[in-house]
Amino acid sequence: MIEAVGLTKRYGPKTAVQDLSFSVRPGIVTGFLGPNGAGKSTTMRMLLGLDTPSSGHAVVNGRRYAEHAAPLREVGAMLEARAIHTGRSAYNHLLALAATHAIPRARVEEVIDLVGLREVARRRAGGFSLGMGQRLGIASALLGDPATVILDEPVNGLDPEGILWIRNLLKSLASEGRTVLVSSHLMSEMALTAEHLIVIGRGKLIADTSVADFTRSASQGGVLVRTPDSVRLGELLGALPEVTVRSDDSDVQLLTVEGAPSERIGRLAAEHGLVLFELTPQQASLEEAFMELTKDSVEYEAVVTPSELVKEPAA
Amino acid sequence: MSTSIAPSPAAVPTVISTKAGTGKVTLAHVVNAEWIKFRTLRSTYYTLLAVVVADIGIGIASCYGAVDRIQHPRHEGPGRFLQDFSPAEWSLQGYNLAQLALGVLGVLIVTGEYSTGMIRASLSAVPRRLPMLWAKAAVFGVVAAVLSCVCVLTSFFVGQSILSTVHVQTTISAPGVSRVVFGTALYLTVVGLLSVALGTMIRNAAGGIATLLGVLFIVPLLVEGLPTTWHDHIAPYLPSAAGSAVMTLKQDPTLLSPGTGLLVLAVYLVVAYLGAAVVLKRRDA
Numbered sequence: 001m002i003e004a005v006g007l008t009k010r011y012g013p014k015t016a017v018q019d020l021s022f023s024v025r026p027g028i029v030t031g032f033l034g035p036n037g038a039g040k041s042t043t044m045r046m047l048l049g050l051d052t053p054s055s056g057h058a059v060v061n062g063r064r065y066a067e068h069a070a071p072l073r074e075v076g077a078m079l080e081a082r083a084i085h086t087g088r089s090a091y092n093h094l095l096a097l098a099a100t101h102a103i104p105r106a107r108v109e110e111v112i113d114l115v116g117l118r119e120v121a122r123r124r125a126g127g128f129s130l131g132m133g134q135r136l137g138i139a140s141a142l143l144g145d146p147a148t149v150i151l152d153e154p155v156n157g158l159d160p161e162g163i164l165w166i167r168n169l170l171k172s173l174a175s176e177g178r179t180v181l182v183s184s185h186l187m188s189e190m191a192l193t194a195e196h197l198i199v200i201g202r203g204k205l206i207a208d209t210s211v212a213d214f215t216r217s218a219s220q221g222g223v224l225v226r227t228p229d230s231v232r233l234g235e236l237l238g239a240l241p242e243v244t245v246r247s248d249d250s251d252v253q254l255l256t257v258e259g260a261p262s263e264r265i266g267r268l269a270a271e272h273g274l275v276l277f278e279l280t281p282q283q284a285s286l287e288e289a290f291m292e293l294t295k296d297s298v299e300y301e302a303v304v305t306p307s308e309l310v311k312e313p314a315a
Numbered sequence: 316m317s318t319s320i321a322p323s324p325a326a327v328p329t330v331i332s333t334k335a336g337t338g339k340v341t342l343a344h345v346v347n348a349e350w351i352k353f354r355t356l357r358s359t360y361y362t363l364l365a366v367v368v369a370d371i372g373i374g375i376a377s378c379y380g381a382v383d384r385i386q387h388p389r390h391e392g393p394g395r396f397l398q399d400f401s402p403a404e405w406s407l408q409g410y411n412l413a414q415l416a417l418g419v420l421g422v423l424i425v426t427g428e429y430s431t432g433m434i435r436a437s438l439s440a441v442p443r444r445l446p447m448l449w450a451k452a453a454v455f456g457v458v459a460a461v462l463s464c465v466c467v468l469t470s471f472f473v474g475q476s477i478l479s480t481v482h483v484q485t486t487i488s489a490p491g492v493s494r495v496v497f498g499t500a501l502y503l504t505v506v507g508l509l510s511v512a513l514g515t516m517i518r519n520a521a522g523g524i525a526t527l528l529g530v531l532f533i534v535p536l537l538v539e540g541l542p543t544t545w546h547d548h549i550a551p552y553l554p555s556a557a558g559s560a561v562m563t564l565k566q567d568p569t570l571l572s573p574g575t576g577l578l579v580l581a582v583y584l585v586v587a588y589l590g591a592a593v594v595l596k597r598r599d600a
Contacts, residue, residue: 049442050435051599066442069339081437085356085427092355093436099348100440102338110334140436145335 001026001179002047002148006056008201009042010242016042018054019201024181024198026147031194031211032183035294040098040183041079049250060148061179072101072144077118078137078151086126089137090117093125097268098143116165130157138169148179155189167193191215201294214289222258223265226278228253229263237265253277280303342446349450351457353424362420363458365414365465370503373409374470377478378529381405385481401564402485404491406474406497407467410487410562414506417459421510422523424455429518438600448595452511452588459507471496491564494573498561505580507529509554516594531555542584554583 002024009017017039024030045051047058049066061074068074094108115135116239155163174180199207234245248254428434440445475484517523551571560576
């Protein structure tokens with residue numbers, strides 16, 4: 001369980017996180033979503049007491065992180081992939097972290113196997129690929145068998161197999177009743193992994209919603225119907241309450257129907273013996289919905305269009 | 316690469332463990348963690364080797380140099396050279412360079428964590444932060460003290476046996492000599508401990524090492540340029556001069572007494588660690 005209350009972080013005149021309040025429940029994967037620079041990492045660092053909030057506070061499992069007697073057993077975190085001394089081997093890195101809580105060597109061996117780093121565990125971490133670094137970060141996070149897991153962009157740099165592995169890992173952590181908070185700037189990834197979403201932009205809370213609700217609000221595209229009997233079907237559908245039908249000027253066979261699910265349209269056509277060539281529910285992609293939601297809060301937006309760049313390469 | 320090491324993604328990992336134990340963060344655990352960190356970096360051994368080579372190597376070389384000057388006097392007579400000759404201090408001169416190597420290591424054990432990002436893992440494990448500073452100081456202090464004693468005693472005994480070929484050697488039991496020998500080891504340890512605190516305050520290897528060089532070598536030169544009345548009040552209290560007071564056999568009017576020198580070094584340590592504690596506790600990691 002994570003609770004943030006009015007978290008605010010200012011760096012000089014710049015406000016990175018502003019009055020952010022949310023709670024993260026156990027037993028599900030919660031996605032922490034926002035464009036680059038939205039304040040996700042800063043928020044996570046405040047949860048762990050690495051950064052002190054300018055105002056507000058954060059509580060994990062009922063206490064501030066630093067007040068726990070055995071913090072690694074409460075919260076396991078991977079903030080940046082490289083919170084590792086490049087000259088030390090993965091094994092010794094984990095051994096040193098484990099020693100602070102007298103976590104036995106057997107657990108170090110266990111997490112190394114869990115993340116699949118056995119073969120490279122004795123090598124210097126400086127030579128690790130991005131994906132291996134991520135796995136080591138996750139191993140560090142799981143070392144204390146924590147009730148709460150916080151991972152910052154864990155799929156970064158992983159190959160498709162690794163991404164699938166992370167998804168399964170996150171789901172199994174949540175199914176064990178743990179609190180799982182995962183940040184990402186990729187909506188599509190979160191749609192596959194998370195049940196709940198906390199969306200921030202420019203340090204402010206934009207949405208705190210279930211993935212299902214977010215998806216529902218995003219899919220307002222209606223149903224695309226292609227039929228040689230478009231006029232007749234259009235009349236039948238148009239007669240139904242709360243259903244609107246739009247025809248397409250360039251394609252007489254095409255109808256866009258809003259207010260009726262595709263099942264109902266199909267049945268109606270069958271009852272009247274009408275032929276359908278195509279019946280497609282339209283969903284605005286989650287990525288589009290996310291971009292729509294955060295478009296006013298993107299920190300670094302390209303203001304020069306590619307054509308302008310071609311004309312004035314000096315700009 | 317990562318493909319070949321990946322576990323089967325189809326297998327859902329079981330994470331609940333019975334092997335994680337129930338230990339809490341205690342100073343003893345953190346000291347153990349810092350000891351693991353210290354001994355698992357190759358750079359630690361290279362730098363410690365540099366300390367040994369600098370201290371013993373220079374000590375031995377300068378003793379052979381002294382023997383040569385006594386046997387083959389050039390412009391000066393052998394009497395001139397021997398007038399101010401103190402065999403104990405002469406054999407321990409390596410400390411000058413050794414303090415630099417030890418200081419660099421002291422700075423690096425802290426700043427290396429900041430430059431690599433390791434500090435975020437360290438402070439996540441020990442979020443109260445100060446136990447990490449005390450543990451680093453304890454581990455490094457013990458290593459520095461043991462190594463300094465080994466180096467200084469080796470330099471002394473090997474050096475005296477070289478000097479004995481021209482019969483100018485001294486013994487550890489001669490008045491004040493053991494104070495000079497162990498005072499040198501103590502001074503080296505203090506410089507090492509001060510650099511751990513410096514590294515904690517400055518967080519950056521280049522800045523930390525530059526400050527260390529400044530304090531040990533540049534500031535004394537600048538103070539030399541001050542008006543005499545100021546100079547006489549400041550110079551003896553500089554860390555290097557306070558160290559010299561502990562490491563000098565004959566009473567020197569420009570230096571503090573050995574006891575006062577020791578006290579001044581202790582004050583530097585306390586002030587440096589107070590500063591380091593405040594910075595570590597207050598600043599975002």
